[in-house]
Amino acid sequence: xxxxxxxxxxxxxxxxxxxxxxxxxxxxxxxxxxxxxxxxxxxxxxxxxxxxxxxxxxxxxxxxxxxxxxxxx
Numbered sequence: 036x037x038x039x040x041x042x043x044x045x046x047x048x049x050x051x052x053x054x055x056x057x058x059x060x061x062x063x064x065x066x067x068x069x070x071x072x073x074x075x076x077x078x079x080x081x082x083x084x085x086x087x088x089x090x091x092x093x094x095x096x097x098x099x100x101x102x103x104x105x106x107x108x
Contacts, residue, residue, distance in 0.1 A: 037067055039084045042093050043106035047071065047079040055100040056081060063092060078106050 047053060053071035060069045065086030072080040081093070090105060097103040 037085050038087050039082060040088060042081045042083070042090075043078040044081055044097055044103050045078055045106060046097075046101065046103040047073045048075045049073065052101060052103065053079075056097060056103060059096040059100040060088075060093070063088065063096065 044056070047056065050073070053073050056071055057069045060066055060081070060083055066083060066088070067085035068083075070082040072082075074080070083093070090108065094105040097105055
């Protein structure tokens with residue numbers, strides 16, 4: 036059964052940012068779906084469905100997508 040995880044990220048300001056993050060995360064093995072709620076100037080919410088991801092995997096994907104950072108837990 037797939038899991039659903041939510042992560043908070045900073046630096047996302049628009050739909051282009053959401054697309055870049057979605058593209059990087061869906062490229063990871065076992066990720067079925069990604070949804071991004073952009074909060075410009077705040078903490079955006081990234082929801083990932085599929086296998087359980089580590090915070091390091093998500094942080095690396097955010098970094099690869101652009102100047103986005105995972106909010107510390």
